[in-house]
Amino acid sequence: MSIYDDTNPWSAKGFSHPETPAVPHPPARSRRLDLELDEGARRLTLLERDHNALQRAYEEQRARLSQLETRLDAFMAVQAREREDVPSNDHGAHHVIAREYDAFVEQRVQGLARAAGNSTHGLVPAGVPAALWLMSQICTVLFGPTEPGTAAVLAVLGRGRLDPLAPQAARLRDIALDLRRRSTQTGLPCHWDFELVPGEPLDEEWQQAWASCDRRLPGQFVIAPAYxxxxxxxxxxxxxxNVSIPN
Known part of the structure; x- marks a missing residue:
């Protein structure tokens, strides 16, 4: 018996019946859509993984911050008990002022000094970093014995009242006045201390070298006073x- 169906002329030639539907291939647009969906799913998985990692890091930082705050509260409580001459409310207020003062010096005063440091011919001793010297002069004006003025700040920078740095100087003056005012409102004796004997070693109880300086060398001038x-x-x-200030 022939393997071909004699009644089907298409069979003898190896073809399927004309009415038999061929298996269709997926259109190119459908394949592109599948690829895009796969790529989207992959990206979503990566984003979810990154989000989970960031969430874990955030929770760890929150836990560390909570621990630090607990330790700080305990430390301040102990200090308040040890300093019986300082009422607890005033003690906390001065700690806040001190933290704001530190940030003020390191950010705003240093920022103004660096901005003015490009044109300081004749204002800075030879061999001394211009920004550090100008920081010293600005702090002397802002936290010295007399109430600071914007003109005095600009003067130590060699600038006039119409200089582009004048608004920045005025802002520093306002912040310094606020710190001074708040420091005296408690009624406790307080001051910013500039006392320094050039060439003497630092006293670690109330002095520290600026970050870029060697603490083993003697002090030459005050960049920012103690509070x-x-x-x-x-x-x-x-x-x-430094070993000394060049002449």
């Missing part, structure tokens, strides 16, 4: 150290 409240140091004096 002293009722004979207690709330913020260390920042000092420029």
């Amino acid at each position: 002293i409240v009722a004979e207690h140091v709330y913020s260390l004096q920042r000092v420029y150290t």
Whole structure:
């Protein structure tokens, strides 16, 4: 018997019956859509993984911050008990002022000094970093014995009242006045201490070398004064150290 169906002429030639439907291939557009969906699913998986990692890091940082706050509260409570001459409310207020003062010096005062440091011919001793010297002069104006003025800040920078840095100087003056005012409102004796004997080693109880200076070298000038409240140091004096200041 022939393997071909004699009644089907298409069979003898190896073809399927004309009425038998061929298996259709998926259109190109459908394949592209499948690929795009696969790529979207892959990206979504990666984003979910990154989100989970960030969430874990965030929770870890929150836990660390909570621990630090707990330790700080405990430390301040102990300090308040030890400093019986300083009422707890005033003690906390001065700690806040000290932290704001530190940030003010490191960010705003340093920022103004760096901005003015490009044109300081004749204002800075030879061999001394211009920004650090100008920081010293700005702090002397802002936290010295007399109330600071914007013109005085600009003067130590060699600038006039119409200079582009004048608004920045005025803002620093306003912040310094606010710190000074709040520091005296508690009624406790407090001051910013500039005392320094050039060439003497630093006293670690109330002085520290500026970050870019060598703490083993003697102090040459005060960059930012110490903040002293009722004979207690709330913020260390920042000092420029070197073997000497070149003439």
